[in-house]
Amino acid sequence: GEDVEQSLFLSVREGDSSVINCTYTDSSSTYLYWYKQEPGAGLQLLTYIFSNMDMKQDQRLTVLLNKKDKHLSLRIADTQTGDSAIYFCASESDYKLSFGAGTTVTVRA
Amino acid sequence: IAGITQAPTSQILAAGRRMTLRCTQDMRHNAMYWYRQDLGLGLRLIHYSNTAGTTGKGEVPDGYSVSRANTDDFPLTLASAVPSQTSVYFCASSGQGGPTGELFFGEGSRLTVL
Numbered sequence: 001g002e003d004v005e006q007s008l009f010l011s012v013r014e015g016d017s018s019v020i021n022c023t024y025t026d027s028s029s030t031y032l033y034w035y036k037q038e039p040g041a042g043l044q045l046l047t048y049i050f051s052n053m054d055m056k057q058d059q060r061l062t063v064l065l066n067k068k069d070k071h072l073s074l075r076i077a078d079t080q081t082g083d084s085a086i087y088f089c090a091s092e093s094d095y096k097l098s099f100g101a102g103t104t105v106t107v108r109a
Numbered sequence: 110i111a112g113i114t115q116a117p118t119s120q121i122l123a124a125g126r127r128m129t130l131r132c133t134q135d136m137r138h139n140a141m142y143w144y145r146q147d148l149g150l151g152l153r154l155i156h157y158s159n160t161a162g163t164t165g166k167g168e169v170p171d172g173y174s175v176s177r178a179n180t181d182d183f184p185l186t187l188a189s190a191v192p193s194q195t196s197v198y199f200c201a202s203s204g205q206g207g208p209t210g211e212l213f214f215g216e217g218s219r220l221t222v223l
Contacts, residue, residue, distance in 0.1 A: 031209075041216055042201075042214030042215050045213075092210040101149055101150055
């Protein structure tokens with residue numbers, strides 16, 4: 001099946017930019033997603049990008065997709081304490097989602 | 110407030126017991142899913158249903174069963190719980206108008222099997 005990999009932890013200073021990276025294996029992935037999970041809650045869709053796009057920007061969030069290298073990243077500008085959460089990358093192929101293990105982002109003052 | 114409701118929120122269960130996790134959505138979404146979340150493994154799909162009356166197996170279906178008698182409800186049953194089924198279970202749904210992976214999640218059900 002599809003493999004989606006992410007680094008497990010990221011620590012960032014408040015006000016700095018955060019960059020979360022993800023790699024996937026299925027070259028036929030149609031959409032790629034970023035979900036956010038706050039403590040004790042379910043996942044919430046942050047943004048997604050279609051596979052024929054290179055970049056998508058939505059307020060403080062920027063998604064970059066390098067389809068050749070099968071690499072996806074999420075940049076959060078001006079990181080705030082409320083951005084502390086687990087971020088999941090997910091790849092869609094053949095109408096099925098594969099999730100990475102999640103990156104725990106800790107924002108320090 | 111529209112969304113997905115899961116119950117119970119948390120449960121401790123003796124091994125060998127039967128358990129049903131409930132999931133209800135009021136968004137009239139066709140597709141519903143059950144995932145389990147385990148540390149370091151992310152979310153893994155247990156079962157899914159593309160529409161009422163149909164179900165399918167996901168990545169880790171063994172030991173679990175589902176039914177989809179109507180659009181709103183998608184219960185997950187553990188016929189005889191085992192300790193390896195200790196996990197956090199999430200129900201999700203997706204509707205028309207967006208990509209398949211645009212999922213709406215419930216708050217989760219934390220299950221501990223002793």
